[in-house]
Amino acid sequence: MSTPAISIQNLTKVYPIPFKREKVTAVQDLSLTVEAGQVYGLLGPNGSGKSTTMKIVLGLVTPTSGRTEIFGRDSNTVESREDVGFLPENPYFYKYLTGAETLDFYGKLCGLSRAKIRDRSKELLKLVGLENAADRRLGGYSKGMLQRIGLAQAMIQEPRLLVLDEPTAGVDPAGSREIRDLILDFKQRGITVLLCSHLLEQVQEICDRVGILDHGVLIREGVLGDLISIENQTEIILENAPPELLAQIREMIGKSSGRLVAEHRPQKTLERYFLDVTGPKQS
Amino acid sequence: MTAAAPIATKHKIFSPARVTAIASNTLLELVRLKVFYFLLLFALLIIGSSFFTSKFTFQEQFQVLKDVSLGAMSIFTWLLGVLATAMLLPKDIEDRTLYTILAKPVPRFEYLLGKFLGVLLLLFVAISLMTGVFLVILYARQQDALANAARLVPAQALQEQLADIRAATFNKNLLPGIVIIYLKSALCAALTLLLSTFASSSIFTIIMSVIVYLIGHIQAIAREAYLASQTTTALTKAFLAIVALLIPDLNSLTLVDDIVVGNAISTVLFVKTASLGLTYIGIYFLVGYFVFSAKEL
Known part of the structure; x- marks a missing residue:
């Protein structure tokens, strides 16, 4: 069996409150595993411990107890970050740098050679659709462009794990879809993604597995399909079904032990409708 | 298809390349904030002081010029060091840029060292430019004084007068004095960096630094x-x-007064003063690192 991308064992994080004897438990006895190649959604309301968990995985915060590993390496060690790319929520990169300079800077931090940085920057700017904005300063980038350059910097050293905190926060629907497509593209390339998001619809679209945190405790965890499917119901969607066929089906249901719960026309999502009406017009 | 192995080179415990990348980026950040505009103010100040002293003797003129210039250099480099350093860490934390940097294989020591070296480079460039402006004006005043002496002083006393003018303008004390001004501003920057490791905002850091x-x-x-x-x-x-x-x-931690009145600065005094500055810079930086390394981000 391959080494998990992330392994969290009995993780607890307690924050003392300054000038008080009280303490706040942000994460309590959390254990979970993210297998390599998965897109894992870490969900939970505000203050549930998602960000703290993510920061501990990235070595930005020290756990009170427990252990976290990235591809088998203790995530407290600096070396473990060779395998990780991180995009924080609402990032503001250095505004005075251009897109290309930003990737150059992060490439140098990862110890890449000049030639490798040049090649990777070109490749990533193309991948995230910022080729034409490579020489523009980030101060002039839109929110969606900042998120995309953020994804590019996270990917600069070809990490095997991407940690994304609300990657589509504040981005318009078209930009949000582009980022979603990029995450799916990373998944196709075999990159593991740990995703924190409040956009449950998007999480549902792209995640293989989810964990739900509440008050620092993992209350549900598993394969997405298993968690949300309704065991005793079946959905059949028909196209161009004549009224007679529908009548026959209803009659058959009436004669069986089953019960017709609902019958309606399927609807496209509001996002799909929005993209259809605002997207590029076909001639 | 599986993910490729990471392309980064083997991790080094300390990498001068990473420190250089952070330092040069910090310098670029500060330069693009147009902090060097204050040089115009510096030039105006010392040119202005030259006009007001035209009625004085040449010794007095050079004394005032040196006093004003070196005093202004001390204040400007101190201000620059404090203001530039105070915004570095709090701004990176507030913008979450720090997260993206420390999520790469960058030890906190290297990050802090890179930031500090960036400020030291900025102070070096600033003090070099100010020294350049100061020396050019000092030279211009000296030439002016030499020309006046040649015109007004009788021939038998001329050589002695010219030697006095040259001795009153340039002497070997100037450089050590400027080095100490640099070290003092670096010390204040190191102190500000230390304060910023536990401060929650740039304003708090600046106020604390001014108080100290x-x-x-x-x-x-x-x-x-x-x-x-x-x-x-x-x-x-x-x-x-x-x-x-x-x-x-x-x-x-200053030799300006000695330079202005023309006292000789002994090597022992210079080394002693410089050592004091360097020791405190080292201590403040290391304490700052220990605070920063334990900081929950």
């Missing part, structure tokens, strides 16, 4: 006054000793 700067300048006088008093308790003495240990006597 003032304490550093008055502590020697205050200490002497308290210790001379009959009522000084052991507790007061201990407190004064702790303050003296934590904050250097910044009045002793």
Whole structure:
């Protein structure tokens, strides 16, 4: 069996409150595993411990107890970050740098050679659709462009794990879809993604597995399909079904032990409708 | 298809390349904030001071020019060091840029060192430019004084007068004096960096740094006054000793007065003063690192 991308064992994080004897438990006895190649959604309301968990995985915060590993390496060690790319929520990169300079800077931090940085920057700017904005300063980038350059910097050293905190926060629907497509593209390339998001619809679209945190405790965890499917119901969607066929089906249901719960026309999502009406017009 | 193995080179415990990348980026950040505009103010100040002293003797003129220029260099480099350093860490934390940097294989020591070296480079460039402006104006005033002497002083006294003018303008004390001004501004930057590792905002850091700067300048006088008093308790003495240990006597970290009045600066005095500055820079940086390394981000 391959080494998990992330392994969290009995993780607890307690924050003392300054000038008080009280303490706040942000994460309590959390254990979970993210297998390599998965897109894992870490969900939970505000203050549930998602960000703290993510920061501990990235070595930005020290756990009170427990252990976290990235591809088998203790995530407290600096070396473990060779395998990780991180995009924080609402990032503001250095505004005075251009897109290309930003990737150059992060490439140098990862110890890449000049030639490798040049090649990777070109490749990533193309991948995230910022080729034409490579020489523009980030101060002039839109929110969606900042998120995309953020994804590019996270990917600069070809990490095997991407940690994304609300990657589509504040981005318009078209930009949000582009980022979603990029995450799916990373998944196709075999990159593991740990995703924190409040956009449950998007999480549902792209995640293989989810964990739900509440008050620092993992209350549900598993394969997405298993968690949300309704065991005793079946959905059949028909196209161009004549009224007679529908009548026959209803009659058959009436004669069986089953019960017709609902019958309606399927609807496209509001996002799909929005993209259809605002997207590029076909001639 | 599986993910490729990471392409980064084997991780080094300390990488000068990473430190250089952070330092040069910090310098670029500060330069693009157009911090060098203050040089115009500096040039105007010393050119202006030259006009007001035209009625003085040449010795007085050069004395005032050096006093104003070196004093302005001290204040400008201190201000630049404090203001530039105070915004580095809090801004990176607030913008979450720090997260993206430390999520790469970058040890916190390297990050802090890179930031500090960036400020030191900025101060070096600033003091070099100010020194350049100062020397050009000093040279222009010297040429002016030499030309006046050649026109007005009788032939038998001319050579002596010209030698006096040359001695009053350029002497070997200038460089050590400027080096100490640089070290003092670097010390204030290191102190500001230390304060910013536990401060929550740039404003708080700046205010604290200014307070410590003032304490550093008055502590020697205050200490002497308290210790001379009959009522000084052991507790007061201990407190004064702790303050003296934590904050250097910044009045002793300057050679400007000696340069202005023309006193010779001995090598021993220079080395002693420079060592004091370097020691405190090292201590402040290391304490700053220990605070930063334990900081929950």
